Amino acid sequence: MAERTFKLPDIGEGIAEAEIADWLVKVGDIVQEDDLICEVTTDKATVEIPASAGGRVTWLGGEPGETMAIGGDLIRIDTDDAAADDVGREAKAPEEPDAVHSPEPVESPPAPQPAPSRAPQSTAPSMLGARDATGNPLAAPSVRGRAREAGVDLRRVRGTGPAGRILHSDLEDFIAHGAAMQGTGPEPRTATTEIPVTGVRRAIAERMADAKRHIPHFSIIEEVEVEALEELRGRLNDRFGADRGKLTLLPFIIRAVSEAILDHPEINAHFDDEAGIVTRYEALHAGIATQTYQGLMVPVIEHAEALSLWETAAELRRLSDAARARRAGPKELTGSTLSITSLGPLGAIATTPIINRPEVAIVGINKMSVRPVWNGGKFVPRRMMNLSCSFDHRVVDGWVAAEFVAKLKSLLEVPAMLFMEYRDE
Structure with a gap:
């Protein structure tokens, strides 16, 4: 051998x-x-x-x-x-x-085979009468006959006899007292399942707990009118969508973030709290929170600041598909400088996202809805969306965070500014 x-x-x-x-x-x-x-x-x-x-x-x-x-x-x-x-x-x-x-x-010499992994365990304590081999409640024929006369489903009666057998006294007590309370509703659900937290799920649990333990989060929620942005997106899709693919809102959000960090470099950074060093990045390596069947993954669009809208959209599709198909490698899942998360399709109005440590900020996108907006003379319907952004208060001051969110808001509400060489002096 x-x-x-x-x-x-x-x-x-x-x-x-x-x-x-x-x-x-x-x-x-x-x-x-x-x-x-x-x-x-x-x-x-x-x-x-x-x-x-x-x-x-x-x-x-x-x-x-x-x-x-x-x-x-x-x-x-x-x-x-x-x-x-x-x-x-x-x-x-x-x-x-x-x-x-x-x-x-x-x-190496052979070693004993380890014990097989335990499957998730399920325990379901018996709350009602036990069942026979055919699945019917254990009860004597006379008890069954009395139950038919009274219109009682024996599956709803608790048995106190041997092995949970339903006795005459159990049935009569149910008729006298229990029927009114229990009615004909469904059986109580009593099963419990123990599921080991392993793999990606455990890694997510550890990272989220680590971030909440170490980072003093604060969040800013801002309302953004996206009427002009949606009109622009619709026109671009009508004109170029057949050839280049349809644009979602996310490429515009990424473009806005890449512009906003020019004026607020404190946001696009890592904080090494052990060394006491903040590292700021000129490049935006955007982490995109992506839900997969294994749990949350964050594939990274490298140098998002250098991509066009359609290049960003194509990279989003490629990375999301790779993450969901488990083809994304470590290189595609590391190195983000700022993360973006979106629960909009699920209908979230506002969220307080958790920062992806060692980053110092995260941008959350919430659902779009039509709301009445006062235009100075009357209420008019406008498409609105909330931004929910969280920051690390150790290295990002509230004023700086508010300015960053305000810049995002202004860029998204006047989307023409996304396509200009523009920077506040």
């Missing part, structure tokens, strides 16, 4: 550990080179790990939910198995990212 241990490979710059999200093989399986063997999760992405050698799996290095250091023992494979067609190298890192360092496999 030539049993070899394969290490968890380097899966991205600066990543020291990963959580085992799921095993795609089990002990005893035959794998070939490049077969996917497991999925691991970092605080940014889920990555599939392929095998570099064929053989029979003899040992798995952990259970789903366990955290493993980069370079830790991941899997053991007997490469002498007759079905194997390759030997030698360690489990390959995914093709993303570009640079991967694969240490040589090492000889």
Whole structure:
């Protein structure tokens, strides 16, 4: 037997550990080179790990939910198995990212197989009478006959007899006292389910808790009239949408943010609170909060300040699709300087978004609605939208934050300013 241990490979710059999200093989399986063997999760992405050698799996290095250091023992494979067609190298890192360092496999003795991962547990205490093999409540024929006469559904009666059997006294007590209270409504729902918080969900939980613990948030909510912006967006889509794709509001928001930070560089920054250093960025690397079936991910549009509206829209589609299809790599999910989140399609009027640490601000977009607006002589209908922006009060003063939000408002209400070389002196 030539049993070899394969290490968890380097899966991205600066990543020291990963959580085992799921095993795609089990002990005893035959794998070939490049077969996917497991999925691991970092605080940014889920990555599939392929095998570099064929053989029979003899040992798995952990259970789903366990955290493993980069370079830790991941899997053991007997490469002498007759079905194997390759030997030698360690489990390959995914093709993303570009640079991967694969240490040589090492000889290791077999280890006992870990216990299988526990599935989510469900407990449903019996509140009503027990059921027989056919699913009917346990009760004597005479009790069933009395229930039919009284028009009582025995599924609603609590049994006090052996194994939850419904007795005559149970039925009569229900007829006398319980029927009026319980009526014919549905059965109470009593089941509970325990779901382990693992993978991306646990990473999100840790990052959100970390941000709230360390950052003294304050939020500003501002009402913005988007009548002119929506008219412009409609005309651009009518004129160019068939060839270039339809524009949503988000590219305009990103464009407005990239203009507003020119006058307020304090907003487009990172704060290293341990070193006591604020780093301001000229470039806008916009993190776009994206909901996936795994949870929240934040793909990054690099140098958003240098993109046209349609280039921004195309990059938004590409990154969102990649995140939802789990194709986004660590490089596409790191490096944001300011994040933007939108709950508008779900109907949120106002939110208080959580800052993506070490950033110092986040811009929230809420739903658009038609509201009456006083124009000096009468109320007129106008399309309105609220901006909800949160800031790190350690390094962003309230006055600066208010000026930044006011600048965003002015750019969105007069969208022609988005296309001018313009900056307040």
